[in-house]
Amino acid sequence: MSDTTTATDRDDTAVSREVSLDWPRLGKQTLLFLVVGLLFTPLVAGSSYIGSFVLIILVFAVMISGFDVMFGWANLYVFCPATFALIGGVTSALLADTVGAPFLLSMVAGALLAALVGLLIAVAVVVIGTDFDIVIATLAFGEVMILLFNNWEPVGPTGIFSISKPAIASIVLESQTQQYLFLLVVVTLTILAVSVFTSSRLGTLVVAMGENEALLASLGYNPARYKFLTIAFGAFLLGLGGALYAHVNGIITPRDFGVHQTLFFVLILMIGGLRSRYGPLVGAIVMVTLPEIARTFGLGNIRPYIVGTFLIVVVMYMPRGIVGATPGTVNIGSFITKLKIWES
């Protein structure tokens, strides 16, 4: 985390030293990521099958980055991330198709509404306090939202379908390749946003809060404030991802955003590595491609087996525990990201 801290600002007389962001380095990493992503374009253009699940991977990367902010960085056991995505997706779909709002506006509106609901959840999180109870309450909240959506006419149990494709102003992104490029930019910006958030002093405070709330309070900071900020930010990204999901997938069904999906998110995060900016993407790549590979080889739908096995394996073999985000935690994700030379 401190790899972006410069050691040049030593100023005895200053009020305090700012943890300044290493913008040049960040910029280089972002550009590199973008370029690598562009290199994969032919893969997407060549096969609509591959294209379809690559798009899903990118959408998941956005969603789970949001979840990582809440769960990985801030240690908040908010177990309704899928619900924020659902809210974002439904809002965007309805705005775009029934009201006729432009896509980008709908997408952002969806994300904002999710963030707003996030603030509500944050209040509950602050009031409740204990991890276990927060899990129960947020899980229950997730189920309530599904039931409400199931019972709400514009959505219903079968969900919304024939959702319009993403569009920039009047240009509709019809082809998978166009959507891929658009999503690539969104994912890049998401990772950038998360990096800025976590590398700043705000990020340090959030990590500190996640580790020891009471100690942070004894230093004069109100932990509640940081819970609000992280949950709102995380929910925004989840809502954004949900909106993207709705328009790229064409369909959004409430039932797909329940307990199973939340645990899938947790698994992706654990495999990709918590508190790692590329972790969500890596985890999504692993967990989406594996079942597809199996399917291609004629093994049928073994996704539950894969998810189930991974859940067990990841838990049993995490050496320093599950949300052990202290540096040096070994997990598949951090191992893979260590291979990436541009992130030392």
Added chain:
Amino acid sequence: MGILEVDDLRKSFGTITALDGVTFEVEAGRLYVIIGPNGAGKTTLFNCITGRHRADGGVVRFRDRDISGLTEHAIAQQGIRRTFQEVEIFDSITVGESIDIAARHTGTQSVLDSLDLADIEEKYGSDLTLFERKRLALGLALDGEVMLLDELFSGLNPDEKRATVRYLDKLREEKTMVLIEHDVRTAFELADEVIVLYQGSVLAMDSPAEIRENETVRRNYFGKMSL
């Protein structure tokens, strides 16, 4: 009026009375040491002053302002800092980052330098030795005008204790410090005044020399007074 006043503070946990009417006053710029047997309520006293626990009765005043009902972070903002018996620091961020967030009025660099933490600035909390952790905890508390230090000397070897005394001597010129200590010898060396806490209330409060001669203290806190 003293910078910190505790007036008839009471706190019970179920049937156990931890604080039974604690009253004392702390003057700015002096160093106080609180001694007393285990269970006398010392840490509970700190917890009530800093807002970690809500007292059942009594008042805590800081700079003549009643801070009894405020939350922990609000009280910390007033200028009171503390360390903990269990040496609480942040494991998942570096020494430099920890001091950064703790030191708002004092410069980060000066804190790092005054506690010899500059060399280990990049080390994560989880990788520190006990003495480094204690120094970091001290550094976290440096931003306050009043520092409440709980068992700073426990677990340190003689060299480390000497070093810590040096740190405190440097700091005491600008800070008001209240220490809880079991190491009575070191306590008496450092203290401007000693507060003896016994069974939840102040048994005696005086200079170290006077405390040593104090009959009541000798009678009740027997055995610890052999110096």
Added chain:
Amino acid sequence: MSIAQNVINGLIQGSLYALFAASFTIIFGVMDIPNMAHGAMFAVGAYVFYQVYEILALPWFVALACSIVVVGALGAAIERGFLDRLYGRDDSEYVFGVILVTFGLGLIIERFIGQFWGYDNLVIEMPLLQDHAFLVAGVSVTLAQIVIILFGVGSFAFLYWFSNHTLMGHSLRAIVQDRELAYMKGIDVERVFLYTFVLGSAMISIAGVLYGTMFTLSPDMGFNLLIKSFIIVILGGIGSIFGAGIAGFGLGMYEAFAIAYLDSYYIFASEFLLLIAYVLLKSIVTDAETPILTKLLAYGRSQ
């Protein structure tokens, strides 16, 4: 619908809930873990019974015995094979880890059931239970339904006897009260854990069989009940068998009467809302140290 009909329905539904919740809460209370595979094991009980009774055409008590043995063995395997290794971890890691592991196991088991028996709803034909009906207070009740109610109530009597009059039961209660103390008293906590898990598994298999005789079988038949059990167990008090019973029957009654006025969606939603309200209120009431408003007010350091 007459009141009597509603009451009977409430008793039937409540018995199922109570049975499911009781076995769930034993495990939860003693071992501190929510067994997310409980629903899957419920299904296994039903499917094994189906296989032995319907397909192999063996007598019902043989089928029932097979269910209990299979699910019990499965439980033992899960406990020894996986949960055992998680005991050393500290609190929230332990609970979190168990939730994920048992959920994963549940997924695997449910998928396996689906692959082996298919996803179509299966039916167990038991004319003896299903065709004989009695008239109780003007309501027609099948023997199957009466058996369920008897089992529901009976199993609580059994659990009462077990926890109060057997050595194992005493050990169980000691562990629920204070695990450290139980260790020090010389109780072989690990062994009790195993027995508890197997006991809970055996009970849930019976519940599965009963459910199967009354309703249809599907691989995910246990999932909704598992969710409801969570609600019941938390409202009734984790580890409290009595509480699970009261809350279970209470919920069954609530649903039986509410169905006349509300959609089943709303009923389900209201149960979750009740749970949320309970958790919130519990926190507000017990956290007397810091008033809520001061916790929420985000005045703090700038930035």
